[in-house]
Amino acid sequence: MLDTILFSVLPYAVIVTTIVAVTFRLRKRRFGVSSLSSQFLESGELFFGSVPWHYGILVVLTGHLIGFLVPRELLLFNSAPVRLYILEVTGLAFGLLSLVGIVSLIWRRASSPRIRAVTSRMDVLLLALLALQVVFGVSTAIFNRWGSSWYASSAVPYLWSVLALRPDPATIAPMPWTIKAHIVGFYLLLAILPFSRLIHALVPPLRYLTRPYELVIWYRRDLRPADRHARSRPAHTPRVRTAPPAPPSMPIVPEPKTPIAHEPTTPNVPEPTTPIAHETAQTAPAEELATLTPHE
Numbered sequence: 001m002l003d004t005i006l007f008s009v010l011p012y013a014v015i016v017t018t019i020v021a022v023t024f025r026l027r028k029r030r031f032g033v034s035s036l037s038s039q040f041l042e043s044g045e046l047f048f049g050s051v052p053w054h055y056g057i058l059v060v061l062t063g064h065l066i067g068f069l070v071p072r073e074l075l076l077f078n079s080a081p082v083r084l085y086i087l088e089v090t091g092l093a094f095g096l097l098s099l100v101g102i103v104s105l106i107w108r109r110a111s112s113p114r115i116r117a118v119t120s121r122m123d124v125l126l127l128a129l130l131a132l133q134v135v136f137g138v139s140t141a142i143f144n145r146w147g148s149s150w151y152a153s154s155a156v157p158y159l160w161s162v163l164a165l166r167p168d169p170a171t172i173a174p175m176p177w178t179i180k181a182h183i184v185g186f187y188l189l190l191a192i193l194p195f196s197r198l199i200h201a202l203v204p205p206l207r208y209l210t211r212p213y214e215l216v217i218w219y220r221r222d223l224r225p226a227d228r229h230a231r232s233r234p235a236h237t238p239r240v241r242t243a244p245p246a247p248p249s250m251p252i253v254p255e256p257k258t259p260i261a262h263e264p265t266t267p268n269v270p271e272p273t274t275p276i277a278h279e280t281a282q283t284a285p286a287e288e289l290a291t292l293t294p295h296e
């Protein structure tokens with residue numbers, strides 16, 4: 001009964017709520033889709049928590065996604081023991097990296113009064129759920145061997161059955177409770193995604209992954225350029241870069257290079273090259289007039 005609620009009912013309740021809430025938030029509060037940076041309150045520990053967390057969890061989740069999308073190919077890859085060992089050790093290493101990261105992030109929020117003051121209940125819930133999710137994941141990797149293979153053969157068919165609207169938890173029913181907790185943790189994280197700062201995961205700033213870590217300090221009137229570096233850079237903080245100069249301003253209305261339609265280069269009424277009949281009649285001498293008469 002509990003399995004039915006957790007693995008056949010809960011997923012749909014979560015999926016519907018998440019889709020509705022994300023759509024609402026993206027449409028109504030588009031500029032609120034952010035992780036609300038607290039870097040200006042503290043940056044040292046943020047660096048040592050955020051970087052391992054993001055690199056670790058992104059690699060782990062990419063591994064989950066690959067197994068979800070191409071389970072047969074994953075099983076084929078794992079059929080050679082040496083490849084299976086390499087995959088498992090790599091997954092575990094990045095799992096541990098993300099664990100170090102999330103523990104550092106929690107420690108940062110708990111230990112700094114300034115960060116605590118801006119930490120909401122939802123932040124606490126989110127960090128607790130993420131930490132539990134990583135703990136259950138790492139414990140699965142350590143205590144339930146060859147997870148990458150049985151994930152592809154047992155857990156992935158269940159996930160696909162949910163997406164196909166024919167939920168079949170039979171393949172995960174006999175699994176240990178830690179693995180079930182890991183799957184339920186996934187649903188809970190999905191459920192709070194629209195209501196928490198996790199929503200920033202939907203608009204990832206991908207260039208941050210390749211950009212060198214840096215702190216951008218906007219121009220401050222009270223500091224001369226030479227003072228700026230010295231005053232704002234404690235020993236352990238990263239390279240400081242001042243914001244680049246604004247790009248040269250573009251004219252709002254560009255100068256037209258070619259004449260536009262309503263300003264023609266030639267007069268609207270062209271200069272007649274030959275005299276027209278009525279002018280000729282008024283100005284031409286009598287003998288010329290004679291040459292023009294149709295009777296001739």
Ligand code: HEM
Nearest residue numbers: 060091092095133134137138140141147148151155186189
């Ligand atoms: C928010 C979503 C999730 C997060 C953050 C997460 C995180 C993790 C972490 C950190 C690990 C340990 C590193 C590793 O060995 O790969 C792990 C392992 C694992 N996770 Fe997840 N996970 C999530 C969702 C899921 C779901 C939905 C399933 C299955 C339905 C799943 C199944 C597994 C399995 C089987 C392992 C062990 C892999 C192995 O031993 O190589 N995870 N997860």
